[in-house]
Amino acid sequence: MLQHKHSGLLLRTACTILFLASGCTPATDSPDRQDDTTGASSGALAISGVSFKTVLGNRYVGAQNNGGGAVLATATSAQAWEKFTLDDINGGSLESGDSVFIIAGTGQYFQAANGGGSSLNAASSNRLGWETFRIVKQNGSGVIANGDVVGLQTVTTGHWVSAENGGGGTVFAYGAALGPWEQLTISGLPSSQPPPQTGKRVVGYLPNWYGSYASWVGRVDFDKLTHVNLAFALGDANGHLELAPSSDLATFVNAAHARGVKVFPSLCGGGGDSRITPFYQPDKVDAFVDHIIDFVVSHNMDGIDVDVEAPDRMGAAYDTFIAKLIAKARPRGLPVTAAVSQWMQYGMSDTTLRSFDFITIMSYDNAGTWTGPGEHSSYAQAETALAFYKNKGVSPDKIVLGVPFYGYCWGNCGGGKSSAYVLYKDILAKYPNASSSDWLSVDGAQYSYNGLATMRAKTALAKQHGGIMIWELAGDLSTSSEQSLLRAINGSLQ
Structure with missing residues (x-):
């Protein structure tokens, strides 16, 4: 002041976690290597093989046809359709509140149509607002580890990714809060995330x-x-x-x-x-x-x-x-x-x-x-x-x-x-x-x-x-x- x-x-x-397809290159050659942790930055944290399972129905979130269609929560085990690559654009450790893109095996991004309020698909080639999510721990803050319960929130409208009835059908982006239908258990993270x-x-x-x-x-x-x-x-x-x-x-x-x-x-x-x-x-x-x-x-x-x-x-x-x-x-x-x-x-x-x-x-x-x-x-x-x-x-x-x-x-x-x-x-x-x-x-x-x-x-x-x-x-x-x-x-x- x-x-x-x-x-x-x-x-x-x-x-959030930005879920990206693959490696990143630094936007500039700078003496600082920790702040510019975006999808185009060498500081970003890319993690492959991450899965989400609904807490209420124990069903894995999957990208239909490995991408290109709707997002479902029907699988009882994590196979190819249920594993994604994540790129934490905030860099350092994967933490609650970080922003994310989610990408399926075909290289297509998860997208909340209209920024949220309707169905979720894995059919986008963009990296914009509708494709950007925040990852938030249900309890507490800080580093996210395997077994943590998290929610995925759209950044444009604040809606939460929601598996209707806790799993068994289509996944939407219309949750008003991080309630039972929106709670997901994360797995597939490396046992030791890179230090800041x-x-x-x-x-x-x-x-x-x-x-x-x-x-x-x-x-x-x-x-x-x-x-x-x-x-x-x-x-x-x-x-x-x-x-x-x-x-x-x-x-x-x-x-x-x-x-x-x-x-x-x-x-x-x-x-x-x-x-x-x-x-x-x-x-x-x-x-x-x-x-x-x-x-x-x-x-x-x-x-x-x-x-x-x-x-x-x-x-x-x-x-x-x-x-x-x-x-x-x-x-x-x-x-x-x-x-x-x-x-x-x-x-x-x-x-x-x-x-x-x-x-x-x-x-x-x-x-x-x-x-x-x-x-x-x-x-x-x-x-x-x-x-x-x-x-x-x-x-x-x-x-x-x-x-x-x-x-x-x-x-x-x-x-x-x-x-x-x-x-x-x-x-x-x-x-x-x-x-x-x-x-x-x-x-x-x-x-x-x-x-x-x-x-x-x-x-x-x-x-x-x-x-x-x-x-x-x-x-x-x-x-x-x-x-x-x-x-x-x-x-x-x-």
């Missing part, structure tokens, strides 16, 4: 209000980053994204790709919700998702970051928006991520939270210009935030810890201000020794920020999870300086 100025507005920032990959992300946000992105090419140290999120992409009157001129974006994206760094547009930003939330309402969401995909593909970007920070304007419409966005992005090899924070978490379902390829936690702004003096981003706050999201069932390797390259001032902040948002580099410009602490009380002012020691400690904590996120890259000194926070992060990750 960081506040900063952008065009006169105060913005708060930083702001260990490469750590370093995600840096770069706002568009500090000059052109082309001007940052020589200032951003791409060698110390895995991702750059360009902030913020907002909708015009018709829901088309606006971020920066195309030539400006092309210069930056090409430079990042040359150093193996991925570039995502970040949608919205705190306070920018009036330019985003109207477009993911039911009557506009499909066109808006198409606009987002078109923007990313046309600008040669690598994924989509969603930073909607308006929990009262999220809810079911947001959940549907994310499901539709993921359904169209992942088949194209585009990960979907989100900036999240505990204060806004009631705005999305836990299923949606777990569906992102990874999340970045905005663990800062515990104090600010809207409060009195206080620590705005302590180490203890980071520990609490990480625990909160692990308790939500998010795999640790998908949790990226956010850290601030800025601070707050209270008191004599200059320019007649009694409180202010201040970049780390500007604090050091006034007080050259400030990097050795997190708190200054000087010249009638008090400053809260993260110095080098805390940044190194938080990086060590982030190494136990999915990496570290920075709001904002413009706040740092050049990495040639020993006081650079990005340099400290890079050193602590080695």
